[in-house]
Amino acid sequence: MSGATDTAGLSAAAIARIDREIAKYPADQRQSAVMSALAIAQDEKGWLSTATMDAVAAYLAMPPVAVYEVATFYTMYNRAPTGRFKLTVCTNLPCALSGGDHAAVHLKKALGIGFNETTADGKFTLKEGECMGACGDAPVMLVNNKRMLSWMSDDKLDALLKELSDAADRGEGAPNGGGKP
Numbered sequence: 001m002s003g004a005t006d007t008a009g010l011s012a013a014a015i016a017r018i019d020r021e022i023a024k025y026p027a028d029q030r031q032s033a034v035m036s037a038l039a040i041a042q043d044e045k046g047w048l049s050t051a052t053m054d055a056v057a058a059y060l061a062m063p064p065v066a067v068y069e070v071a072t073f074y075t076m077y078n079r080a081p082t083g084r085f086k087l088t089v090c091t092n093l094p095c096a097l098s099g100g101d102h103a104a105v106h107l108k109k110a111l112g113i114g115f116n117e118t119t120a121d122g123k124f125t126l127k128e129g130e131c132m133g134a135c136g137d138a139p140v141m142l143v144n145n146k147r148m149l150s151w152m153s154d155d156k157l158d159a160l161l162k163e164l165s166d167a168a169d170r171g172e173g174a175p176n177g178g179g180k181p
């Protein structure tokens with residue numbers, strides 16, 4: 001179905017990646033690729049606008065609302081622009097009791113923001129996460145959904161912020177990062 005619909009400005013490379021995901025399923029079940037397609041779109045755009053989700057829906061021959069449901073259910077999908085680095089800290093009970101809450105407080109203080117906020121310099125967005133399946137490694141967190149970090153002491157958190165801040169200065173991190181539409 002390549003080229004048959006508005007792809008909301010997704011690159012040919014992104015569409016090719018989505019096509020590879022679609023090819024993993026029977027021809028009449030292309031919507032099974034929705035999670036992968038949204039992740040690929042987000043990799044390229046940095047976040048999922050309504051236009052992007054609508055394009056994914058059209059490409060997968062799904063009702064847009066079905067795509068919105070997926071995008072709003074999973075915290076890995078960004079429904080608004082984020083900073084270059086989205087930090088998601090697990091604060092579910094097992095982690096909360098093992099340092100997760102402390103790590104969240106430390107990050108809030110170090111960044112000067114609360115959950116669901118982005119630093120003024122556009123480098124960081126802080127999120128509260130659900131169980132990441134690594135409860136024994138608390139405090140645990142994700143950077144931009146893909147880099148998992150364990151046993152995040154205050155010192156390790158500070159080192160991480162320095163590393164990512166430097167990376168943001170080099171223009172690394174989420175595309176279109178900066179917390180602005």
Ligand code: FES
Pocket residue numbers: 090091092093094095096130131132133134135136138140
């Ligand atoms: S509760 Fe945090 S990883 Fe499971």
